[in-house]
Each structure stands twice: as structure tokens, then as C-alpha cells.
Amino acid sequence: xxxxxxxxxxxxxxxxxxxxxxxxxxxxxxxxxxxxxxxxxxxxxxxxxxxxxxxxxxxxxxxxxxxxxxxxxxxxxxxxxxxxxxxxxxxxxxxxxxxxxxxxxxxxxxxxxxxxxxxxxxxxxxxxxxxxxxxxxxxxxxxxxxxxxxxxxxxxxxxxxxxxxxxxxxxxxxxxxxxxxxxxxxxxxxxxxxxxxxxxxxxxxxxxxxxxxxxxxxxxxxxxxxxxxxxxxxxxxxxxxxxxxxxxxxxxxxxxxxxxxxxxxxxxxxxxxxxxxxxxxxxxxxxxxx
Numbered sequence: 577x578x579x580x581x582x583x584x585x586x587x588x589x590x591x592x593x594x595x596x597x598x599x600x601x602x603x604x605x606x607x608x609x610x611x612x613x614x615x616x617x618x619x620x621x622x623x624x625x626x627x628x629x630x631x632x633x634x635x636x637x638x639x640x641x642x643x644x645x646x647x648x649x650x651x652x653x654x655x656x657x658x659x660x661x662x663x664x665x666x667x668x669x670x671x672x673x674x675x676x677x678x679x680x681x682x683x684x685x686x687x688x689x690x691x692x693x694x695x696x697x698x699x700x701x702x703x704x705x706x707x708x709x710x711x712x713x714x715x716x717x718x719x720x721x722x723x724x725x726x727x728x729x730x731x732x733x734x735x736x737x738x739x740x741x742x743x744x745x746x747x748x749x750x751x752x753x754x755x756x757x758x759x760x761x762x763x764x765x766x767x768x769x770x771x772x773x774x775x776x777x778x779x780x781x782x783x784x785x786x787x788x789x790x791x792x793x794x795x796x797x798x799x800x801x802x803x804x805x806x807x808x809x810x811x812x813x814x815x816x817x818x819x820x821x822x823x824x825x826x827x828x829x830x831x832x833x834x835x836x837x838x839x840x841x842x843x844x845x846x847x848x849x850x851x852x853x854x855x856x857x858x859x860x861x862x863x864x865x866x
Contacts, residue, residue, distance in 0.1 A: 584607050584655045592777065655674050656672075660681065664796055671796075672775035677774075686717070689719045691794050691797070691800070691802065692722045692728065693812040695812065699837060701832075706804060711735055719744060723787075723790055728804045744772075744773060748774075787811060792815075795822055795824060796818075801826050802828070805837040
């Protein structure tokens with residue numbers, strides 16, 4: 577980690593994910609080889625860092641101690657200054673300045689990443705269709721990207737793990753606040769053998785507004801997005817909108833027209849999303865995206 581990347585990781589850890597703030601700091605050349613020598617007063621003057629944030633920095637360890645702490649906690653950071661920052665995220669209009677990760681970093685460079693999102697109240701139909709459609713696809717090398725939520729996310733992650741293939745879980749909290757607690761064991765497994773990602777420092781608890789931020793990363797990391805079950809006012813539909821804004825194909829599982837969790841996916845199909853009726857449809861979509 578070079579000095580600029582270390583400085584960015586350091587400030588991000590103690591100030592939190594604020595792209596506007598870090599844009600100001602970058603314009604003020606605060607991510608330089610001399611970054612460790614900037615005083616909190618200079619940060620306030622050049623970048624507009626608020627008094628509460630300055631206090632956090634005043635009580636923070638040195639750059640060297642911070643680097644040692646990361647190694648001790650087995651946390652990797654990748655900054656937008658690093659060459660191995662994921663290309664898919666660089667294409668976003670608001671890429672996170674810092675990513676925290678545990679696991680196999682090379683997973684995000686895979687040739688085929690499929691985002692899978694859906695309701696937390698998965699129906700037997702939705703679960704059965706995932707069991708039918710996903711395993712043949714992941715066994716051919718597709719990496720599943722999802723958000724570790726209960727319901728569709730959990731089923732998708734577990735199917736990838738059971739198929740002995742890779743999965744990426746994107747969090748809406750820091751590593752010290754893995755959420756939901758019912759997926760704690762799954763999160764630790766993904767952190768060990770797959771890839772766990774967050775744009776939030778580890779000490780950040782989950783907040784409602786974190787999850788739209790997480791969803792935009794799921795859609796940006798994915799080559800295409802598969803919405804399995806979703807209501808008409810579902811967060812999954814917001815993720816689908818983000819995917820379309822990012823130029824990604826949106827795929828959807830059709831369902832019974834009177835089933836609440838199928839109304840959102842049926843609407844997506846009506847609006848032009850690609851209907852997934854069998855695994856071959858996902859394979860065709862995959863080949864189109866390459």
C-alpha cells in the first residue's frame with residue numbers, strides 16, 4: 577500500500593464514507609506522501625472537515641499504527657488510487673473511495689458476475705426456481721453477487737457455496753456489525769473462502785440509508801442483475817433502476833400475477849426486463865454480456 581492509498585484508507589476509517597469530503601481532500605492534495613504530517617487544522621482549512629470529525633482524527637493512532645492494526649484485524653483495503661481497484665466500480669459515477677474486504681480479492685475480476693436480489697420473504701416457488709436455475713449456471717463458473725440479506729440473497733449465496741463456486745457478499749454495515757445476525761456463520765464462511773465487501777469502516781453499524789448504497793455496489797459489480805421476487809415497492813426494484821442507469825441488463829423471474837412478491841418482477845418484465853424461464857435463458861444472457 578503506497579502512502580496515498582494509506583492516507584486515504586486512514587482518513588476514510590476515521591471520517592466515514594463521504595465522497596464529497598474526499599473529493600475536497602483530493603483537490604487539496606491531502607493524499608500525498610506528506611499526508612501523515614497534515615495537522616487537523618489544515619484538514620479543516622483545506623477540506624472543510626467538521627469539528628466532530630477533527631476530534632476523531634485528533635484521537636486517532638499514527639499512520640504506522642493504523643497499518644499495523646489493519647494487518648492484525650486481517651482486513652484488506654483497496655482504494656481508488658490502487659491499480660487493483662475493481663474496474664466495474666471505476667465505471668460508476670460515484671465509486672467508493674475505499675473498499676474493505678475479507679477473502680479472495682481476485683473474485684471481483686471474474687469474467688461473469690451475476691447479481692441476484694429479491695425479497696426477504698422468499699416463497700417456496702422462488703426458492704424452488706433458484707434451486708433449479710442457479711446451480712447449473714454457477715457450476716459453469718458464474719460468480720453470484722448479492723447482499724447477504726435473509727430470503728433470496730441467502731438462498732443465492734448458499735447455492736453458490738454448495739456448488740463449490742464463488743460468491744461475493746456486499747454489506748450495508750462494517751465487518752464488526754455483520755447483519756443480519758442469522759447469517760453470521762454464512763458471512764464468516766464467505767469471508768474465509770469467498771469475498772466479503774463493505775464500503776463502511778468495520779466499526780460502522782447498519783443504518784437504513786446504508787442499504788441503497790450497498791445495492792448500487794451490487795448492481796455495479798454485476799455484469800447483469802437477476803431480480804427473483806420483489807414487491808411493487810421493493811428495494812430490489814430500486815437496485816434494478818440503478819442497474820439500468822449503470823447500463824446493465826436486468827433479468828426477472830415471472831410469477832403468479834396475484835402473488836405480491838411477483839408483482840414487482842412481472843412489472844419489470846412488462847417494462848422490458850428479460851424474462852428468465854429456465855437456466856438456458858440465464859446462459860444466453862451471460863453470453864450476450866461477454
